[in-house]
Amino acid sequence: MGFGDLKSASGLKVLNDFLSDRSYIEGYVPSQADVAVFEAISAPPPADLYHAVRWYNHIRSYQSEKSSLPGVKKPLGQYGPLGVADTTSGSAPTTAKDEDDDDIDLFGSDEEEDAEATRLKEERLAAYAAKKSKKPAVIAKSSILLDVKPWDDETDMAKLEECVRSIQMDGLVWGQSKLVPVGYGIKKLQINCVVEDDKVGTDILEEKITEFEDFVQSMDVAAFNKI
Numbered sequence: 001m002g003f004g005d006l007k008s009a010s011g012l013k014v015l016n017d018f019l020s021d022r023s024y025i026e027g028y029v030p031s032q033a034d035v036a037v038f039e040a041i042s043a044p045p046p047a048d049l050y051h052a053v054r055w056y057n058h059i060r061s062y063q064s065e066k067s068s069l070p071g072v073k074k075p076l077g078q079y080g081p082l083g084v085a086d087t088t089s090g091s092a093p094t095t096a097k098d099e100d101d102d103d104i105d106l107f108g109s110d111e112e113e114d115a116e117a118t119r120l121k122e123e124r125l126a127a128y129a130a131k132k133s134k135k136p137a138v139i140a141k142s143s144i145l146l147d148v149k150p151w152d153d154e155t156d157m158a159k160l161e162e163c164v165r166s167i168q169m170d171g172l173v174w175g176q177s178k179l180v181p182v183g184y185g186i187k188k189l190q191i192n193c194v195v196e197d198d199k200v201g202t203d204i205l206e207e208k209i210t211e212f213e214d215f216v217q218s219m220d221v222a223a224f225n226k227i
Contacts, residue, residue: 002086171199
């Protein structure tokens with residue numbers, strides 16, 4: 001196996017033909033096999049060898065992370081088409097033992113597997129954290145039913161309700177209301193509101209409502225339910 005001399009035009013032609021129906025030297029992702037062949041090439045392939053040029057530019061984009069690519073770098077003679085020997089100057093010759101080891105060590109070393117497993121785990125954790133961070137935070141809300149009592153039967157209840165609804169705060173939404181008889185001709189205002197728990201509480205509502213002292217005698221919480 002090999003590409004001939006990768007520093008020559010004939011070797012680059014073998015590489016170009018080899019890459020005509022594949023994206024990488026081995027497998028379906030960039031690996032140390034691509035790094036080994038890339039580093040053996042002294043200059044970018046000529047433009048007419050477009051398969052080799054495509055592969056060369058793609059692998060060059062991994063320069064900053066080439067050491068983290070999967071696999072174990074092997075002699076050049078263990079890559080490429082069958083029947084072509086590696087004659088690239090500076091490359092280690094392929095021995096019979098190398099060929100035997102290549103046949104036996106199909107899955108790499110335990111250290112390689114551990115490093116790859118760690119990398120995959122870190123990538124999945126990072127992807128999960130990114131996905132989780134995009135989820136909107138759950139806003140705790142409550143539905144509160146208030147009893148607002150006037151001073152007497154002469155209190156203008158329409159004006160009283162107008163005053164209550166004039167209270168505007170972030171996290172407060174007023175709902176339906178009705179007048180409920182109390183006795184002696186007096187009616188209380190029963191009004192519903194929905195609040196965001198972190199922004200509005202019953203204490204602040206009571207404080208704001210009872211400020212209308214010309215109309216309001218008191219305020220009580222008739223019902224309180226989490227949404």
